[in-house]
Amino acid sequence: MSEPRSCQAPARLLVELRPVPELDRQERRELRELMARWFENVTEASFERDLDEKRWVVVARDSRSGELGGFSTLTTLAARDGDKRWNALYSGDTIVDPQWWRSSEFFQGWIRHTLSLAERFLERPAYWLLLSSGFRTYRLLPTFFRRYAPACGRQDLGEFLPPLAALARDRFGSAYDPATGIVRLSHPTPLRRGVSDITPERLSNRHVQYFVQRNPEHRAGDELVCLTELAVENLTRAGLRMVGATGNASRSRFATRLGREPTA
Numbered sequence: 001m002s003e004p005r006s007c008q009a010p011a012r013l014l015v016e017l018r019p020v021p022e023l024d025r026q027e028r029r030e031l032r033e034l035m036a037r038w039f040e041n042v043t044e045a046s047f048e049r050d051l052d053e054k055r056w057v058v059v060a061r062d063s064r065s066g067e068l069g070g071f072s073t074l075t076t077l078a079a080r081d082g083d084k085r086w087n088a089l090y091s092g093d094t095i096v097d098p099q100w101w102r103s104s105e106f107f108q109g110w111i112r113h114t115l116s117l118a119e120r121f122l123e124r125p126a127y128w129l130l131l132s133s134g135f136r137t138y139r140l141l142p143t144f145f146r147r148y149a150p151a152c153g154r155q156d157l158g159e160f161l162p163p164l165a166a167l168a169r170d171r172f173g174s175a176y177d178p179a180t181g182i183v184r185l186s187h188p189t190p191l192r193r194g195v196s197d198i199t200p201e202r203l204s205n206r207h208v209q210y211f212v213q214r215n216p217e218h219r220a221g222d223e224l225v226c227l228t229e230l231a232v233e234n235l236t237r238a239g240l241r242m243v244g245a246t247g248n249a250s251r252s253r254f255a256t257r258l259g260r261e262p263t264a
Contacts, residue, residue: 013060013069013100015109017117020054020073030068031057035095039189041221046187047093054092058113060106070096070106074114076121077129079166086163088127089118089230090171094137098195101136108242111144111235115243118230126230127160129167131183131223134191135198138211141228144239148228150181152210164227172225181214181225188221 023031028051036042051057054073062069073092078085096106118126132138141148149160168176172183202208215224228234235243 011062011064013103013105013109014063015058015060015106015113017113018057018059020051020057023051023057027059031059031071031093034068034071034097035093035189038095038098038192038195040192041187041189043187046189050092056113056117058106058110060096060100060109068097069100070094072110074117077167077171079163079170081162081166084162084166086125086127086166087122088129088163088167088227089114089122090167091128091130104242107140107144111239111242115230115232122230124231127163127167128228128230129164129171130226132211132215132226133188133218133221133223135202135208135211135218138224138226139205139207141226142207142236144236144242145228146234146236148226150210150214150224150226152206160227160229164225167227168225176225182217183223183225185221185223188223190219190221193219 018027028048031051032042032044032047035047051073054075056074058072058074059068060070061067072094075090075092077088077090079088080086100106114128118128130137142151147157147160149157149164151157164181165178168181168183169178172185175185176183198208198212203212211224212218215222218224232240232243
């Protein structure tokens with residue numbers, strides 16, 4: 001007689017938002033160890049210092065084993081330039097274990113939590129400021145957002161440049177070069193070789209080409225500063241699928257759940 005087939009459900013990522021002060025010592029060590037597995041130069045002191053500067057962390061765990069599958073730290077930023085003021089959520093350390101790269105569950109949870117935080121804590125327009133030292137991070141922008149900067153072949157998004165520059169200048173000081181849009185940190189943590197190398201096949205993608213053009217020293221840990229608006233109406237069709245809002249009616253219902261009226 002053959003063995004009965006397992007009816008166990010396939011593993012998936014369970015994504016939750018945690019305030020950083022609520023993390024215990026074991027959880028903090030798990031985050032650091034996952035980061036150090038895929039990035040170079042990750043030290044306990046620098047990681048703990050960076051984590052303590054953040055307000056929240058999006059944590060993803062294997063639904064079966066509870067093993068950490070990825071995380072992203074977040075905090076709020078504000079910057080002024082004359083009489084103008086801009087607000088943003090800023091992503092710090094972020095990593096998804098490569099075994100979960102084909103899963104959309106991490107970003108699905110991340111974008112829902114991020115849109116909710118933007119509605120609760122930021123005035124509109126609310127921005128997402130991120131640093132990209134790898135092409136996968138940069139490709140999140142054209143995949144899930146309609147308008148962002150810097151963007152390949154898009155010269156009509158100058159509206160993003162003043163908030164991008166002001167927020168980056170306030171956050172990174174002299175490490176930010178406004179002429180290139182690059183942040184060169186004193187303690188860079190580049191991706192380890194072989195983790196997400198840019199192959200000739202990947203270079204055939206115009207967004208990857210553009211990322212390499214804008215950040216030619218990404219392998220050394222240089223970071224390209226990027227900005228987009230955190231708003232349901234700024235999501236692509238793929239982004240809307242992540243939040244379960246693929247049509248105008250669904251989009252309106254999701255915006256209402258976030259606590260505001262949708263815009264046209």
